[in-house]
Amino acid sequence: MEIGITTFVENTPDPYTGKLLPPAERMRNLMEEIELADQVGLDVFAVGEHHRSDYIVSSPAVILAAAAVKTKNIKLSSGVTVLSSDDPVRVFQDFAHVDLLSEGRAEIMAGRGSFIESFPLFGNDLKDYDTLFSEKLELLIALNKSEKITWEGKHRPAIDNRGVYPRPYQQELPIWVAVGGTPQSVVRAATHGLPMALAIIGGEPERFVPFTNLYKETYKKAGHDPAKLQLAINSHGFVGDDAQQTADTYYGPYAYVMSKLGRERGWSPMNREHYEAMRGPKGSLLVGSPQQVIDKILYEYELFGNTRFLLHISVGTLPHDKLMRCIELLGTVVAPAVKKAVAKASS
Numbered sequence: 001m002e003i004g005i006t007t008f009v010e011n012t013p014d015p016y017t018g019k020l021l022p023p024a025e026r027m028r029n030l031m032e033e034i035e036l037a038d039q040v041g042l043d044v045f046a047v048g049e050h051h052r053s054d055y056i057v058s059s060p061a062v063i064l065a066a067a068a069v070k071t072k073n074i075k076l077s078s079g080v081t082v083l084s085s086d087d088p089v090r091v092f093q094d095f096a097h098v099d100l101l102s103e104g105r106a107e108i109m110a111g112r113g114s115f116i117e118s119f120p121l122f123g124n125d126l127k128d129y130d131t132l133f134s135e136k137l138e139l140l141i142a143l144n145k146s147e148k149i150t151w152e153g154k155h156r157p158a159i160d161n162r163g164v165y166p167r168p169y170q171q172e173l174p175i176w177v178a179v180g181g182t183p184q185s186v187v188r189a190a191t192h193g194l195p196m197a198l199a200i201i202g203g204e205p206e207r208f209v210p211f212t213n214l215y216k217e218t219y220k221k222a223g224h225d226p227a228k229l230q231l232a233i234n235s236h237g238f239v240g241d242d243a244q245q246t247a248d249t250y251y252g253p254y255a256y257v258m259s260k261l262g263r264e265r266g267w268s269p270m271n272r273e274h275y276e277a278m279r280g281p282k283g284s285l286l287v288g289s290p291q292q293v294i295d296k297i298l299y300e301y302e303l304f305g306n307t308r309f310l311l312h313i314s315v316g317t318l319p320h321d322k323l324m325r326c327i328e329l330l331g332t333v334v335a336p337a338v339k340k341a342v343a344k345a346s347s
Contacts, residue, residue: 001342002308003335004044006079009057012316015252023056029320038071040331046079051117061094068102080111080178084132085118088140099168111178144172186211190218195230200284212304232308237286239293239329250287253316290333297338
């Protein structure tokens with residue numbers, strides 16, 4: 001199993017002091033986080049795309065290009081690229097640059113976007129939410145397979161036998177499809193034979209088993225080799241030396257962000273009781289000591305048989321030193337133990 005990290009590079013006020021980091025400082029911290037993830041042997045670092053004030057990355061490829069020259073081994077992915085509101089040609093070109101700079105470590109994680117700010121910003125109609133993604137994903141796949149492209153669709157001007165450059169370092173860029181539990185999205189990823197990343201940010205992971213089963217069944221029925229199937233589980237979490245201190249550190253920033261999103265989306269505000277329930281053995285949060293996080297990752301592996309696990313480490317802005325310690329523990333303690341257990345279970 002590959003083990004890695006996702007981040008939306010949030011920049012939210014400290015819930016206790018109200019202070020906000022200067023964006024340049026938050027960006028410096030991010031570069032240090034990616035470098036450390038590489039140094040401690042983590043497999044993947046993924047950076048999300050947003051177009052709102054509380055997240056400071058609107059172009060993951062720019063950040064990943066900077067990280068490419070600071071790292072040696074770690075895979076660099078978006079998490080996600082909001083493909084529906086972008087131009088697939090430009091997305092492909094941008095990530096080809098990242099791939100060249102990193103000598104073959106770039107990936108694209110494409111999604112429809114759970115935040116919708118980019119749609120009006122770039123002149124897209126939300127009524128086309130699903131067809132925009134479906135059409136643009138097909139174009140991105142075609143661009144990945146062929147140097148010259150002839151293509152025509154509804155949402156983008158036609159392309160008539162044009163070459164698209166540069167080409168990536170890899171023969172093809174890995175393209176993952178990120179889903180949040182919509183069956184149509186699961187079927188789309190499986191039908192195309194693309195790796196799928198499933199985000200689990202609430203409730204009990206067990207209720208997502210039907211979605212991963214649907215993915216595996218559809219993937220096989222579509223004629224793809226089951227041996228090549230790749231499935232990632234992405235979950236919120238935080239690792240620290242002491243379980244209670246770690247839970248206390250994470251709660252404030254996490255509750256701030258989840259309650260704010262709740263007000264926007266009609267969810268109930270986050271409270272400590274709900275938080276602790278989510279931290280329980282069968283809840284969706286992976287927050288606590290290394291052993292608690294190891295146990296939770298292996299529990300999810302039993303449910304899903306996933307080939308990759310990505311820990312979303314910063315829902316709200318956390319102290320930089322504690323975030324760095326989290327990355328260190330994930331790479332040096334959690335990941336080796338999980339990989340050893342998975343290898344033993346597979347042998």
